[in-house]
Amino acid sequence: MLLLCLGMAGIAGYWLNKAIDAGFPMDEKTGLIMINILFLDVGILFVTWMFLKENVLSWKDAFGLCSENLMSIALMGALTAVAGFFMAAMVGALVANVLEAMNIEVSTQEVVNTFQNAEHPSQKLLLALMAIIFAPFVEELMFRGVLFTALKQHLPRWIAIWGSALFFGLVHANVMSFIPLTLLAVLLTRLYEHTSNLWAPIFAHAIFNSINLGLMLWLPELIETQTP
Numbered sequence: 376m377l378l379l380c381l382g383m384a385g386i387a388g389y390w391l392n393k394a395i396d397a398g399f400p401m402d403e404k405t406g407l408i409m410i411n412i413l414f415l416d417v418g419i420l421f422v423t424w425m426f427l428k429e430n431v432l433s434w435k436d437a438f439g440l441c442s443e444n445l446m447s448i449a450l451m452g453a454l455t456a457v458a459g460f461f462m463a464a465m466v467g468a469l470v471a472n473v474l475e476a477m478n479i480e481v482s483t484q485e486v487v488n489t490f491q492n493a494e495h496p497s498q499k500l501l502l503a504l505m506a507i508i509f510a511p512f513v514e515e516l517m518f519r520g521v522l523f524t525a526l527k528q529h530l531p532r533w534i535a536i537w538g539s540a541l542f543f544g545l546v547h548a549n550v551m552s553f554i555p556l557t558l559l560a561v562l563l564t565r566l567y568e569h570t571s572n573l574w575a576p577i578f579a580h581a582i583f584n585s586i587n588l589g590l591m592l593w594l595p596e597l598i599e600t601q602t603p
Contacts, residue, residue, distance in 0.1 A: 412505055416513040423516060438520040439572040448570055452578030455566050459579065460586050462562070463555035470554050484549045491591055503588050511580035518543045518560065519567045519576050536564050559583065 427437055434440040474481050482488075490502045518539050526535035544557035563576040 409501055409505060412509065416509050419513050419517055423521065438516065439570070440574060441572065443572075445574065448572055448575045449578050451566065451570060452575045453582050455562055455575075455579040456582035456586065459559045459562050459583050463552075463559055463583075466558060467551060467555045470551055474551060479550070481551050482549070484547060484552060487591070490588070499592075506584045506588060507581050511577050511584065514543070515563065515567075515573055515577045515580055519564055520573050523564055523567070536561060540564060 426432075427434065471481050486502070486506075490499060490506075522542065523535055523539040526538050530538070540557045540560035543560035544553045547553070547556055563579055566579055567573060567576045569575075
């Protein structure tokens with residue numbers, strides 16, 4: 376299924392180029408990033424759905440996704456997001472200083488650069504929707520709901536927490552954001568453990584990304600953004 380999604384992403388990319396050549400208000404780089412993210416997310420959701428169906432599990436049974444105590448869940452998510460933001464900002468600044476002292480080039484994530492350099496408001500809106508809605512749900516499902524849970528069944532708890540967190544940091548493929556995002560992932564995992572409801576880290580992830588996107592729009596000079 377994932378290979379099928381990648382193939383469909385390639386086809387969608389071809390037609391996107393045709394649309395851009397015809398005057399569609401989007402640059403090729405932004406379009407390809409969104410297409411790849413969208414089809415990868417769809418593939419992950421489909422595989423998860425098939426797994427649950429084959430094992431006769433509901434989303435609530437597997438990941439605690441339910442509406443019970445949703446307000447308190449959202450509040451805990453918001454508090455975790457704010458704490459995670461300040462932690463990521465401070466650690467990110469420290470990492471940037473260390474890298475600069477070592478003469479290692481400091482750069483932000485590719486998707487962040489794409490958002491900042493997007494020429495059309497519609498591009499920023501679509502990228503924001505990806506970061507605030509799609510990415511939090513799919514990434515929390517994959518890293519907290521699936522990976523952490525699977526590791527915890529076979530390994531000591533602390534290895535499961537840090538193993539899934541390290542992988543979360545690695546997949547974002549950025550030297551400067553690796554440590555901040557790994558630590559953020561630990562917070563999100565602990566939140567999931569505490570609530571037994573995947574909505575909690577999803578809310579936290581979405582709010583964390585919203586804070587960073589807001590800063591990129593209105594105070595771009597204030598902070599080096601870490602957006603998972």
